[in-house]
Amino acid sequence: MAQLVHAGGEVLRRRRQATEESSERRGLSRASEQRSGRSFWGSYSLNSSEAEREAIKAHNRKGYMLLRKHCLRKNNEESVDDHITSEEENPCVISEQEMQDKTGKAIPENQADESLCSSSSRDEDESQKSDVTHVEASRDDVASVDQSSVEDEEESMPLPKYSNAGGNIEAETKLSKDARPVKSARTVEDFETWQRIIRLDAVRANNEWVSYSPLQAAVTREKAIDSASAVCLKDYDHLEAHRIHHASRLVAILEAYATYDPEIGYCQGMSDLLAPLIAVLEEDDEAFWCFAGFMRKARHNFRLDEVGIRRQLNMVSKIIKTKDFHLYRHLEMLEAADCFFVYRMVVVMFRRELTFEQTLSLWEVMWADQAARRAGIARSSWGKLRLGAPPTDDLLLYAIAASVLEKRKLIIESYSSMDEIIRDCNSMAGQLDIWKLLDDAHDLVVTVQDRIE
C-alpha cells in the first residue's frame, strides 16, 4: 500500500501541490504508522526489512491466486450445472474445453497464472513486440511450474476470507471492531449474478486513468485479449486495447473480492472504487489487497441491510444540523433531512463528482486521516501539534456535508422539493474545487466534531 500512497503522492506532486495542511497530515500519518509499526492497509509496516516485505508479498500473491483459482472453478461448476442457459453467460464453457484439448492441463491453474502474469508490467514492455505464440509458450512453462506450487500452497493455505481470523494478513488489522457481518443480511444474489454485473460494469469503465498509467495505456491488443480470455470476458469488441486490459483487471479483482467477502459479494459502485487503485498499481495481487483494505470500511455501505449507509447518511445529517440549524429545518420541511440525496456521494466516495486526479487527492487525504486515527493520534495530542483539524475517520462525510452547506442559500431560497436537491447533488460533477472542499471539511471538523462523534 505504501506504493499506492507513493503513486498517489506522485500524482499530487506532479499536478498540484497539496495544501500545506494536507501535506503535513500525510507526513504525520506516515510517521505515526512507523511508530505504531503498522502500515496503511496492514500489508507491511514501513520499518520492515525488504526480505520481510518480499515474504508478505509472496504470501499475499498466493492468497490472491487461490481466490482467482476458486473463481474460475466456480465459473466452471456453474457451466456444468446449467449448461444450456449459461452458455451465453459463461463463455468459459467453451474456452475451457478448447483450452483443455489444446494443453491437456486443467484450466483453472493455467488461467490463474495467466491473469497473474498479465499484470507484470516489466514483461509487458518486453513482450510487446513478441508474437502471440511466444507469449503462449512462456505461459505454459510458467503454468507447469506454478501449478505444483499452487497445489502445495493449497494444502497449507486456506482460501483467504474476509474477517477470517486465521491465516492471512487481513486478520492483523484491527479496523473491524464494528465490522462483524450480520447474518440476517445475507444477500439473495449469487456468484453468477455478481459475475454478470461485474463484467457489465467493467466493459463500461471509462479511460480517465490513462494519463496516469502510461504502461497500462500502452498495452498491446494481443496482451489485452489475453488478459480478457483469462477472466472469460467477452463483449469488448468496441473497446481499445488498454480498456480491454483495464476491464479484465477489474473483473479479475472484483471476482476475487466477491469470493473473499461473499457477505458483500459485488455491488455496483465497487468498480468505481477499484478503478483508481488498479490505475496506479500494476500488479493484480497488490491492487487486490489494497482494495480489500479499502473495503474494510467501505463494505458497510454495500450491505443489504443498509445499516452502514444509514449510519453515514445520519452522520451527514447530524453535521448539517449541528452546523446550520436553519438549513436543517428547511431540509426537514422538504422531507429531506435524512440526507438520502447524498447517497451516491457516500457510496462511491465522490468518485462520480470528481475527476480522477481530484479523487486520488481526496481519498489520499481521507486515508491519511484514517491512518492517523488508527495509529492512535488523539484529539488532545493533535491540539498540541497545532495542526488545525484533528484527524477523523469520517472526513468524507464532512466533505459531503460541506458540499451541501455550500449550497445553503440556493436550497433555502429557491428549492421547494427534495427532487431539486437530488438533481443538484447528482449534477455536481465538474463543479467542485477539491481543495476548497477539503478546507471546508476541515473547518467543519474543527467546529462540530466535538458535538458529533
Add this chain to the structure above:
Amino acid sequence: MAHRVDNEYDYLFKIVLIGDSGVGKSNILSRFTRNEFCLESKSTIGVEFATRTLQVEGKTIKAQIWDTAGQERYRAITSAYYRGAVGALLVYDITKKLSFENINRWLSELRNHADSNIVIMMVGNKSDLNHLRSVQEEEGQALAEKEGLSFLETSALEALNVEKAFQTILSDIHQIISKKALAAQEAAGSGPPTQGTTINVADSSGNMKKGCCST
C-alpha cells in the same frame, strides 16, 4: 430557477424506469430528455432523475423520469422512490434472456411498492442488436398482453421508439386521469359534461401542478 418555465404545464407526471442492470435504462432517459446516448454510461447508484416537458393530447405535460439502479442490492432505496409514480417503464434487454425472465420479479416489486393504479409499459430495449436477439418481439408482446401492459421495442442508441414509448405511456396516464375526473364529476351529480366543459382534474387525480406527486 425552478419557478420560471417549470410552472408552465398542465400536469406533472412522475415515471419510474426499472429493470435489470445494463438493460439501458439510463440511456433511454438521456435519449428522451437530452437526446444523448453514451455507450459508457456508468451504473446508476441509487436514483437519478431528469425532466422533459412535452405536448400530449393537447396538454402540456411535464414528465419527471426517475432512473433507478438495476441491481437487486439497491432495491430498498430505489423502491422508496416508487411513491407518487403514476407510470413505470419496465425495461429488459432483447439480447439478454435473463432480463426478460426477471420481468415478473419487477412486476411484483411494483405491486408491492408502487401505487396500485400505476400505468406500466414494458419496453424491450436494444432493438438495434437484432443479430444478438434472444427474446423475440412476439414473446414480449405475449407477456405484455398476458399482464395487461402496453409494449414497445426500443433502441436508445438509434433513437428508435423512445419518444413513442414515453408518448404512449404519458397519454395512457392522461386518459386515465381524464376518465377519473369525469367519473368523479358524474358521481358528484353534475351529469356528463357537454363538449367544452372544463374538467377539474386536480381534485380527483392529485396530479395537477407541481409538488403533488413529486415527493
